[in-house]
Structure formats: C-alpha cells, structure tokens
C-alpha cells in the first residue's frame with residue numbers, strides 16, 4: 687500500500703486528479719471506477735476544471751460507479767446517478783451511454799442485475815483505476831463491516847452507523863434508502879489500481895484499521911492490503927492515528943526519487 691499524506695484536503699483532491707489525468711492520457715479507452723460521497727466532490731471539481739481548460743477529455747473513457755441506492759430512481763436528487771451527473775458527467779465530454787451505475791429497479795432481480803454489472807465491467811476490459819472513499823466504519827462502496835471479502839455486486843443492507851452518517855444529506859421528511867446495490871470487495875480488488883481518498887478526523891480510526899489493522903471483514907477497507915497497487919491519499923487529520931507517519935513521508939520521498947530515475951511505471 688502506498689500511503690501519501692498531504693497537508694490538506696485540497697492537496698488530496700489535486701493529487702487524485704493527477705492520477706486520473708495520467709491514466710486517461712496514457713490509455714485510450716481507459717475505464718474509471720467512480721465513487722460518490724462528500725470526499726470525491728473536490729476531485730470531480732478538479733477534473734471538470736481540467737476539462738474546461740481543454741487539458742483533459744473523457745470522450746474515450748468508460749465509467750463504473752461503485753454503488754447505488756435501492757428504492758429511488760435515477761431522477762431522484764438523492765440517487766448516485768444524479769450525484770454523478772451533477773458533479774461530473776454534465777460538465778465533461780463523457781459519453782453518458784458509457785457511464786454505468788449498479789441499479790436494480792423495481793421488478794428486477796438483484797442477483798441478475800449484480801451478475802450483469804460484473805459482466806459489463808469484464809466486457810469493458812476491467813477497471814483501470816477505482817476511486818474510493820471510506821466510511822467511518824471502514825466500509826468501501828457500500829460493503830459494510832462483515833461483508834465477504836470475496837463479494838461481488840449485490841444488495842447490501844446499510845448499517846445504522848452508515849444511515850446516521852449519511853442522514854445529514856437527507857431532509858428530515860425525505861425517504862432515506864436502507865438498501866443499496868454495491869460492487870463487492872472482490873470486484874473492487876479486481877481493479878488494476880485503487881485510489882482511496884480520506885480526509886478529516888472522523889476517518890482517522892477507519893484509516894488506521896485499513897492500513898495497519900488485521901485483514902478482516904470487520905474493516906472492509908483492510909482488504910486493500912491484498913491489492914498490488916493500492917494508493918491511499920490522506921490529509922493530516924485522516925492520518926492522525928497512524929503511528930508511522932514519518933515512515934510514510936520518507937517512503938514517499940524515496941518513491942518520487944525512484945520514479946524520477948526510472949520513470950513512472952503504471953501497469954494499466
């Protein structure tokens with residue numbers, strides 16, 4: 687795991703945007719895995735700004751989102767499809783027919799929908815770079831604690847903690863879904879690169895468990911310990927419970943030197 691600690695959330699977003707930019711510029715037809723939540727909003731702002739400055743085109747990219755609520759349709763302002771339109775898709779040149787979100791509408795069979803989503807990812811050639819946030823309870827996507835580390839796209843029941851954490855985004859009288867379709871942990875681990883962004887003190891404990899805790903379904907993000915190319919971008923607050931901060935800073939300086947000498951190697 688490559689852990690990179692920045693002074694503030696803005697720097698986290700800027701660095702994340704560079705990863706996306708490098709991928710798109712290196713690989714025509716790049717496949718992005720996208721995330722929702724408050725954390726990646728600043729990344730999407732950066733990407734939109736790069737697009738508007740004519741520095742970045744999404745014309746040849748395909749995207750797969752991690753998750754989507756059940757029981758609300760894509761026109762609902764709370765849907766993750768709506769979130770993606772608002773924060774990214776409506777402001778860049780991506781072909782919306784190549785943007786996928788794991789939906790399961792009324793009357794559809796969630797198992798079949800999950801399998802079909804996995805198949806679509808495969809047909810697209812797999813995900814090159816999966817953007818991730820992390821829940822305060824260590825979830826990635828909506829893979830809540832105790833999710834199987836071998837899980838695939840399916841329905842998950844949200845935990846009370848996640849419902850409470852996300853209730854800030856819903857009006858008091860608004861329907862808040864308690865179920866969601868989500869890529870599984872194995873789906874996420876299949877991505878060639880995973881880039882997890884975490885900012886703020888409320889993520890510090892989950893970040894610590896992810897990086898130095900035991901590999902355990904209790905902290906789904908700890909599954910990233912098994913990933914060959916996992917990059918974790920943190921601000922100081924999210925890194926505050928890590929004991930080896932100096933090591934990560936030092937290792938990152940060495941990585942920069944190695945990259946300068948041998949060039950950046952990305953196995954997309």
Ligand code: GLP
Pocket residue numbers: 721722723724725726752753818819820821822826827828848852
């Ligand atoms: C949400 C999403 C996750 C996200 C996490 C943290 O419920 N399903 O993909 O990473 O919770 O969200 P935030 O960035 O708003 O803290």
